Amino acid sequence: MYKKYSKLIVAAIVALIFIGTFVFLYEKSQPKPVEYTEFTPKMGDVLKTTVITGKIEPRNEVNVKPQISGIITEICKQAGDFVQAGEVIAKVKVIPDMGQLSSAQARVRLAEINLKQAQVNYGREEQLYKKQLVSADEFDKVKQSLQQAKEEKVAALDALEVVRDGVSKSNASASSTLIRSTISGIILDIPVKVGNSVILANTFNDGTTIASVANMNDLIFRGNIDETEVGNLVVGMPMKITIGALQDLKFDADLEYISPKAVENNGANQFEVKAAVRSVKGGKIRSGYSANAEIVLSKATHVLTIPESAIEFSGDSTFVYIIKGSNKDKTYERTQVTTGLSDGVNIEIRKGLSLKDKVRGPQIVADSKEE
Numbered sequence: 220m221y222k223k224y225s226k227l228i229v230a231a232i233v234a235l236i237f238i239g240t241f242v243f244l245y246e247k248s249q250p251k252p253v254e255y256t257e258f259t260p261k262m263g264d265v266l267k268t269t270v271i272t273g274k275i276e277p278r279n280e281v282n283v284k285p286q287i288s289g290i291i292t293e294i295c296k297q298a299g300d301f302v303q304a305g306e307v308i309a310k311v312k313v314i315p316d317m318g319q320l321s322s323a324q325a326r327v328r329l330a331e332i333n334l335k336q337a338q339v340n341y342g343r344e345e346q347l348y349k350k351q352l353v354s355a356d357e358f359d360k361v362k363q364s365l366q367q368a369k370e371e372k373v374a375a376l377d378a379l380e381v382v383r384d385g386v387s388k389s390n391a392s393a394s395s396t397l398i399r400s401t402i403s404g405i406i407l408d409i410p411v412k413v414g415n416s417v418i419l420a421n422t423f424n425d426g427t428t429i430a431s432v433a434n435m436n437d438l439i440f441r442g443n444i445d446e447t448e449v450g451n452l453v454v455g456m457p458m459k460i461t462i463g464a465l466q467d468l469k470f471d472a473d474l475e476y477i478s479p480k481a482v483e484n485n486g487a488n489q490f491e492v493k494a495a496v497r498s499v500k501g502g503k504i505r506s507g508y509s510a511n512a513e514i515v516l517s518k519a520t521h522v523l524t525i526p527e528s529a530i531e532f533s534g535d536s537t538f539v540y541i542i543k544g545s546n547k548d549k550t551y552e553r554t555q556v557t558t559g560l561s562d563g564v565n566i567e568i569r570k571g572l573s574l575k576d577k578v579r580g581p582q583i584v585a586d587s588k589e590e
Contacts, residue, residue: 255551256580257542258529265519265560265567271492273442275462275508277433278495281402284426288418289313289396291411296430298408302400308409308430309398311417323379330372337361337368404434407506438496438504440472440512443482443489451516452477458494459513462504470504471497472512519560519567527566529580530558539572540579551579 289311296308344361347353400406408431411417420426440460444452452474460470476493483489494512496504531538537558540551556571572578 254583256583258525258578258580260523260525260568260572260574260576260578262521262574263524263565265522265524265562265565266515267517267560267562268513268515269444269448271442271444271458271512271514273440273492273510273512275438275440275460275496275504275510276506277404277407277435278437278439279402280407280431280433280506281404282428283308283398283400283430283432284428285311285398285417285419287311287313287396289416291413291415291417291429294409294411294413296406296409298406300406302403302406302432304401304403305399307397307399308406309411311396311398313396314416323375327372327375327379330368330375334365334368334372337365341365398429400430400432402432402434404432407431407433433506435504435506438506439475440494440496440510442492442510442512443484444492446481446488446490448516449477449490449492452492452514456514460494460496460510461513462508462510464508465503468503473497474514517560522559523568523572523574524565525568525572525578526580527561527564529578530556530566541572542577542579 291309292312293310294308295310296302296306302308341361341364344353344358348355348358409429410431411427411429415427417427417429418424440458454474454477456474458472458474460472462468462470472494474492474494476491478491481488481490525539529539531540531553536555538553538555541554543550543552554571557569559567559569561567
């Protein structure tokens, strides 16, 4: 009796499993109704923008160079310090050129000889003048020669001091051993150290840079734009600057330069652009920051728009599906429209739709979990 009931129970379970599987497979095989997103046209603005990558840099960065060759004995400032024009950045000890030193010493010796001779001539002519044996004109000439000999000795001594020490006593305030900033601004870099040899600029080299100084309140954005977009740019266009290291801050800028010549970059022709950055006071921006500049290439204001995903492109024509009816009676009428500017998300509709219409969007795809 027990075995009989057990067989019946097992048979019933198998039958239930079979029926359940059949019902599940039947439901899965039934076509599900196709659903679409729906959009209502709206009035709005469509902006076509592009993003230019580049860097922030000071408009004018000045390299301060020595007026003499020598060795750095003291550095008075460090990178990041603010300096006024004329303020001392470093001090240099002169290492005299032996050829120039010998010439300067020889000039001093010759000047001393000439001065002694001029003094002798003056003494003799003075005695003769007192005895009225020479004219006043002749005596004045001798007196003038003595004065010139004195001035030549002073000049020779000054020249010797400049060659030997880098400065003369008569011009100590304008010492070339004191390296001064030529502009007011922030010191960006001091690439030398105490003990480094430095050379002055000449025909054969640019000289040693003691410091780089720039006005960090006058910055520009420098970047490159593709040749396909440069034709839409006009000097004076506003830009929005975003700096990678300062994501929470945006800065306004005005386009002020478009290069007339392209430069090839990774196989693409690009044009250099520059923009003046506004409102940069506060010291947050540093030279060399990577930045992106967003610029509006074209704009359509207060126009009829729909999401571009609702557009069907067929050759040179564009279509939308206008929704007619509702619920089970809902139908879609394929209608040709004339489109305008697109920003990649929304598109301008110039003809074929009104604010009262509703259009069909992309098909709603059921979540795989629900399947």
